[in-house]
Amino acid sequence: MSRTLVALALALLPLAGLSARQQAGAAQLNLIPVQGNVHMISGAGVNITVHVGKYGVLLVDTPAPAASTNVMEQVRTLSKLPIRWLINTSSSPAHVGGNASLLEVASGRGGAGAPFGFVGLGRPSIVAHENVLNRLSSPPPGTAAATPDSLPTTTYFQPTMDFSNGEAIVLYHQPAAHTDSDSLVLFRSSDVISAGSILTPGRYPTIDLARGGSVNGLVSALTTILALAVPEGFASGGTLIVPGYGRICEESDVAEFRDMVVIIRDRVQDLIKKGMTWEQIRTSRPSRDYDAEYGASPADAERFVESIYRSLTQGPRGRS
Amino acid sequence: MTRAARTLAWASLLIAAAAPSAAQEIDFSGSWVPVYHEDGPERLPGPELADYLGLPINDAARLRADSYDADRISAVSEYQCRQHAADYGNRGLANMRITTDYDPAGQRMSTIHTRINFHDAERTIHLDGRPHPSADAPHSWSGFSTATWMGNMLRVRTTHLKAYYIRRNGVPASDRRTLTEYWVRHGDLLTIVSIIDDPVFLTERLVRSQSWTLDAGQRLGSNWCDYAAELPLGEGVVPHWLPGTNPYLKEFSEWYGIPFEATRGGAETMYPEYRDKLKQTFSTLDRCGRYCTCFNANAGCNLR
Numbered sequence: 001m002s003r004t005l006v007a008l009a010l011a012l013l014p015l016a017g018l019s020a021r022q023q024a025g026a027a028q029l030n031l032i033p034v035q036g037n038v039h040m041i042s043g044a045g046v047n048i049t050v051h052v053g054k055y056g057v058l059l060v061d062t063p064a065p066a067a068s069t070n071v072m073e074q075v076r077t078l079s080k081l082p083i084r085w086l087i088n089t090s091s092s093p094a095h096v097g098g099n100a101s102l103l104e105v106a107s108g109r110g111g112a113g114a115p116f117g118f119v120g121l122g123r124p125s126i127v128a129h130e131n132v133l134n135r136l137s138s139p140p141p142g143t144a145a146a147t148p149d150s151l152p153t154t155t156y157f158q159p160t161m162d163f164s165n166g167e168a169i170v171l172y173h174q175p176a177a178h179t180d181s182d183s184l185v186l187f188r189s190s191d192v193i194s195a196g197s198i199l200t201p202g203r204y205p206t207i208d209l210a211r212g213g214s215v216n217g218l219v220s221a222l223t224t225i226l227a228l229a230v231p232e233g234f235a236s237g238g239t240l241i242v243p244g245y246g247r248i249c250e251e252s253d254v255a256e257f258r259d260m261v262v263i264i265r266d267r268v269q270d271l272i273k274k275g276m277t278w279e280q281i282r283t284s285r286p287s288r289d290y291d292a293e294y295g296a297s298p299a300d301a302e303r304f305v306e307s308i309y310r311s312l313t314q315g316p317r318g319r320s
Numbered sequence: 321m322t323r324a325a326r327t328l329a330w331a332s333l334l335i336a337a338a339a340p341s342a343a344q345e346i347d348f349s350g351s352w353v354p355v356y357h358e359d360g361p362e363r364l365p366g367p368e369l370a371d372y373l374g375l376p377i378n379d380a381a382r383l384r385a386d387s388y389d390a391d392r393i394s395a396v397s398e399y400q401c402r403q404h405a406a407d408y409g410n411r412g413l414a415n416m417r418i419t420t421d422y423d424p425a426g427q428r429m430s431t432i433h434t435r436i437n438f439h440d441a442e443r444t445i446h447l448d449g450r451p452h453p454s455a456d457a458p459h460s461w462s463g464f465s466t467a468t469w470m471g472n473m474l475r476v477r478t479t480h481l482k483a484y485y486i487r488r489n490g491v492p493a494s495d496r497r498t499l500t501e502y503w504v505r506h507g508d509l510l511t512i513v514s515i516i517d518d519p520v521f522l523t524e525r526l527v528r529s530q531s532w533t534l535d536a537g538q539r540l541g542s543n544w545c546d547y548a549a550e551l552p553l554g555e556g557v558v559p560h561w562l563p564g565t566n567p568y569l570k571e572f573s574e575w576y577g578i579p580f581e582a583t584r585g586g587a588e589t590m591y592p593e594y595r596d597k598l599k600q601t602f603s604t605l606d607r608c609g610r611y612c613t614c615f616n617a618n619a620g621c622n623l624r
Contacts, residue, residue: 030454042456201495223556226398234439234545235402236461248458253495255398256483262558263387270562286563289383292520293494 031074036190040242046094049194049242054166056084060194062098068105088128089196091135091181099150116154129173130155131181140210177221180212197244204294204304215265215311222258268308344472345429352532354414361611363411367489368572372585381521388490391559394550401545403441403461405484407499410530413438452479474503494520508534524587577605
């Protein structure tokens with residue numbers, strides 16, 4: 001490919017992103033009751049978890065900016081209470097990219113998020129693990145820093161954080177999974193876990209090495225979901241899990257997904273032990289029996305396998 | 321006639337045979353005992369490892385099944401206590417009770433409920449024309465079923481099934497598959513023709529049938545199940561065979577004298593013409609070594 005074509009392709013990349021965001025704005029949104037006080041909105045980029053509680057509305061992850069208005073319209077069919085909290089389950093753009101626009105739509109004006117749970121300013125607070133704030137403040141080389149109005153205003157750095165919106169809500173930090181700043185969000189009475197991009201049924205997960213993700217951390221995070229979730233009986237019902245993308249899951253669905261990651265990781269590890277190079281591993285297609293189920297394209301499958309290979313040979317590039 | 325068309329031919333015959341012009345409502349209510357004359361060794365003692373005969377599977381399904389290690393059920397407790405998925409439940413320990421609801425005003429059949437003995441598996445089949453849920457809704461072992469009458473035959477369509485298996489030796493079934501059933505009652509005999517479409521693992525539709533006889537005296541028990549870690553392998557360990565390392569793949573071929581290539585399955589192995597191909601390499605064993613007397617009354621089950 002000539003340099004001109006490469007330059008043209010690079011120049012068009014932002015437009016491609018814009019197009020995707022526009023599509024998210026125009027796409028059909030699905031508002032699906034999960035259980036208890038929790039709903040899920042899909043079709044706006046990442047899945048958005050909506051919790052309607054005693055003190056207001058809490059959203060887990062934010063939509064693509066162009067979809068913010070439509071998402072808020074959906075939320076308003078559930079409750080007129082103020083939006084009190086936005087939780088970001090990771091630092092990746094798909095999860096935080098809509099912070100500023102949703103904040104503006106929710107409050108009717110721009111500005112940064114409010115202090116934790118403080119609605120007097122008419123704006124929600126943005127809650128996340130501290131690594132989200134760190135990552136957004138000093139992003140990987142070549143990517144722009146986030147604007148101040150999209151930064152978390154309440155962060156935690158312990159293994160867990162809890163608060164109440166009429167029912168207990170617990171955040172569990174997962175140190176090196178999809179990124180190094182992932183949180184699982186448990187709604188204890190509703191018996192729902194919002195998993196962010198740790199769980200993406202029907203598509204391979206993204207292990208974002210540049211943001212501190214790792215394959216072993218991903219397995220550990222998925223195993224944590226299995227430990228938190230309790231089926232009602234016969235491996236069915238009970239705890240429901242809202243994934244970053246795709247359909248609502250039960251515990252056994254998470255087991256299938258976790259086992260897919262483990263099996264492909266084990267295969268890649270075995271090939272590394274045999275002394276194979278990345279090119280040889282790529283050619284052997286160790287994920288080939290999972291690609292039709294999880295890979296939208298051969299490139300998706302290769303990206304996933306390569307992230308496992310890099311994770312096993314180079315380790316995560318996390319901050320802690 | 322194409323193979324796919326031929327695969328459905330006998331289901332179509334059933335449709336034609338059972339089709340008066342106006343829809344009727346056949347009452348399937350009652351207690352039904354399965355008849356295991358079809359695929360007996362697969363359905364009762366269980367299939368041999370690496371027996372993929374007669375399954376229209378693709379390479380991905382074959383490798384998944386080759387990688388399957390039954391220890392996974394012992395090590396991953398989330399796999400324990402699973403009910404059979406709706407498309408497998410009819411083939412397992414399938415003593416079944418069927419009950420029916422009617423809408424109060426019109427007295428038309430509105431819902432059919434089934435309960436299978438194994439792990440208390442219950443299904444609800446809606447006949448009121450409701451739509452299937454969003455693709456993002458949760459999946460379940462029973463899936464979401466709606467039905468319409470085709471003459472005196474019931475056509476049931478099921479979506480939202482969880483990932484499971486189509487044969488109990490690890491041949492996978494994806495959560496994108498759909499199940500189409502045709503329920504036919506002839507007096508005290510119930511036959512359900514099941515058709516599985518799985519875009520992930522099947523190259524053609526998988527058509528199977530199961531039959532039951534009415535048994536008014538049948539009594540179903542409750543079949544509770546508790547989880548128990550059986551193998552202390554450590555958190556996050558998932559037993560499986562790496563590609564090319566499963567040592568048991570040729571047992572089935574050797575025990576039954578069937579060419580190894582045939583045991584690997586694929587659409588070709590579903591059709592009668594495949595027998596002609598097999599004759600070139602198949603040699604009858606000197607003596608029966610496995611499942612020789614399983615289905616003879618009082619003879620026990622002569623496992624190797």
